Amino acid sequence: MCSQSTRCARLSPQSPLKWYKARCGIYDPADSLLMNMPNREAAPRQDVAPDRIIRALESAIPGDRIIQSSAIGAPVTVAPRDVNELAEVLRLASGERWRVIPCGAGTWLEMGNRPVEAHLHVSTAHMNRIIEYEPADLTATVEAGCTLADFNSVAFEHRQFIPLDPFGDARMTLGAVAATASAGTLRAGFGTPRDWIIGMRVVHADGRVTKAGGKVVKNVAGYDLCKLYTGSFGTLGVIAELSFKLRARPSEDRTILCEADDASTLGATVKRIPDSDLQPAAVEMFSPRAIGLEHISDANCVLALRFLAEPEAVKSQLVDLASIADAARLHEPHDDEAMEMQRLYRANETAAHWGYSLRISVLPADLGAMLADLERILPRAGAVCAHAANGIIRVFADAAWLDGLKTAQRPRRLAELRAAAQSRGGQMVIIRAPDEIRAHLDVWGEVGDASRWMREIKEKFDPQAILNPGRFVAGI
Numbered sequence: 482m483c484s485q486s487t488r489c490a491r492l493s494p495q496s497p498l499k500w501y502k503a504r505c506g507i508y509d510p511a512d513s514l515l516m517n518m519p520n521r522e523a524a525p526r527q528d529v530a531p532d533r534i535i536r537a538l539e540s541a542i543p544g545d546r547i548i549q550s551s552a553i554g555a556p557v558t559v560a561p562r563d564v565n566e567l568a569e570v571l572r573l574a575s576g577e578r579w580r581v582i583p584c585g586a587g588t589w590l591e592m593g594n595r596p597v598e599a600h601l602h603v604s605t606a607h608m609n610r611i612i613e614y615e616p617a618d619l620t621a622t623v624e625a626g627c628t629l630a631d632f633n634s635v636a637f638e639h640r641q642f643i644p645l646d647p648f649g650d651a652r653m654t655l656g657a658v659a660a661t662a663s664a665g666t667l668r669a670g671f672g673t674p675r676d677w678i679i680g681m682r683v684v685h686a687d688g689r690v691t692k693a694g695g696k697v698v699k700n701v702a703g704y705d706l707c708k709l710y711t712g713s714f715g716t717l718g719v720i721a722e723l724s725f726k727l728r729a730r731p732s733e734d735r736t737i738l739c740e741a742d743d744a745s746t747l748g749a750t751v752k753r754i755p756d757s758d759l760q761p762a763a764v765e766m767f768s769p770r771a772i773g774l775e776h777i778s779d780a781n782c783v784l785a786l787r788f789l790a791e792p793e794a795v796k797s798q799l800v801d802l803a804s805i806a807d808a809a810r811l812h813e814p815h816d817d818e819a820m821e822m823q824r825l826y827r828a829n830e831t832a833a834h835w836g837y838s839l840r841i842s843v844l845p846a847d848l849g850a851m852l853a854d855l856e857r858i859l860p861r862a863g864a865v866c867a868h869a870a871n872g873i874i875r876v877f878a879d880a881a882w883l884d885g886l887k888t889a890q891r892p893r894r895l896a897e898l899r900a901a902a903q904s905r906g907g908q909m910v911i912i913r914a915p916d917e918i919r920a921h922l923d924v925w926g927e928v929g930d931a932s933r934w935m936r937e938i939k940e941k942f943d944p945q946a947i948l949n950p951g952r953f954v955a956g957i
């Protein structure tokens with residue numbers, strides 16, 4: 482096996498073609514082998530029979546925590562009931578050199594590159610207690626398997642909430658929301674998990690348990706490791722507990738649709754928001770027809786602004802909105818229509834019929850230009866939506882989208898789209914695509930010099946490459 486430095490040398494571009502491939506995240510078969518390589522000489526085992534894993538687990542924790550699963554991925558799933566059992570499982574896994582896929586409810590395990598090998602799913606689904614909740618302090622600590630929906634329904638009684646609304650299944654666990662840094666439409670007003678997590682307890686690949694941050698809002702001196710674990714896709718450790726700060730839940734929730742015949746009219750409205758007094762919770766741009774919302778608006782393009790605040794604040798913002806969106810037609814759906822709209826909008830994101838789902842991020846100011854690039858390079862997507870205030874474009878298409886192109890052309894065209902985003906300082910992540918595309922194109926794309934640092938961090942946290950090997954950026 483080659484050393485770390487050899488690997489980096491192989492990945493550094495040496496010819497225009499190599500440069501283009503590296504920049505767009507296209508796998509050269511030789512590079513692909515290197516990218517997916519475990520970080521260390523201590524290669525995990527490839528020959529472990531499920532029965533042997535089960536027997537070893539039974540000697541460490543109660544047998545009812547173990548499920549022999551036939552799901553894609555690892556042949557065995559174990560669901561510990563607390564942090565001590567979780568630590569015991571990881572100690573065993575690292576001693577036996579099993580490859581581990583950490584998971585919560587397991588609803589988004591197809592995201593990222595496929596782990597190169599997997600012996601065991603370690604699920605936090607049965608670690609789902611609320612450990613501490615102090616409404617007066619606006620903080621809470623939960624086990625990682627607690628769902629966002631369950632926690633928010635408890636906090637709702639105190640008119641509080643964790644203001645995150647990632648797309649996906651209601652079973653989504655808070656550990657996974659943190660591990661994937663998942664955020665939905667509310668990111669415009671409230672940010673992402675990194676803004677709300679104040680502490681974590683993490684079980685490392687060798688079973689050691691450490692804490693980062695704490696349970697009070699101002700608690701970090703030096704490096705904030707919570708920020709590192711958040712969004713690391715389970716490659717650095719298994720999150721066992723999380724502490725959150727919370728937000729008071731406002732009493733008014735109103736959505737206004739700004740309708741226009743073209744995206745550029747609405748883009749001009751979005752550009753004016755930062756200089757106005759508007760503080761929308763969500764700013765979403767989409768074509769109602771493309772996602773089955775034509776009964777709510779038949780405009781070509783709609784900007785939905787959601788205001789979540791106290792009634793007086795919402796009222797004055799609606800007056801301001803009318804002045805900055807003067808070129809658009811404003812329309813307020815009824816409460817039940819607005820709820821139905823949210824439901825359909827979210828369902829679109831996770832609909833099983835989409836063969837392709839891409840996420841392109843650029844600066845908000847470049848949103849219009851990036852939409853034009855998309856139309857030029859890969860027109861006729863099924864639906865295009867945007868977190869417009871954050872410069873995030875979400876593209877959906879059915880599996881036959883690129884059938885008009887020759888097979889070899891398909892990944893290249895997607896790579897061209899990725900290069901267009903990168904030329905604007907942005908990135909394109911492939912959330913869903915047919916296997917033949919994923920075989921040629923790294924789903925994350927190339928991250929340049931950052932890949933060296935990321936591999937070094939992985940090496941320090943998980944030297945045997947036990948956790949989710951190969952799933953994340955730069956093959957870590």
Ligand SMILES: Cc1cc2nc3c(=O)[nH]c(=O)nc-3n(C[C@H](O)[C@H](O)[C@H](O)COP(=O)(O)OP(=O)(O)OC[C@H]3O[C@@H](n4cnc5c(N)ncnc54)[C@H](O)[C@@H]3O)c2cc1C
Nearest residue numbers: 585586587588589647649653654656657660663664715720
């Ligand atoms: C179809 C679909 C589309 C989605 N689209 C988006 C989107 O566009 N934007 C967005 O932000 N989110 C998106 N999500 C993600 C979603 O919001 C949640 O992050 C996800 O559903 C988490 O649920 P889970 O418990 O089933 O996670 P799982 O599927 O169990 O795990 C997801 C990932 O997190 C890791 N992980 C889980 N738990 C832990 C832990 N305790 N410690 C360390 N690593 C862990 C896993 O290894 C895996 O890589 C989508 C989800 C689905 C199902």
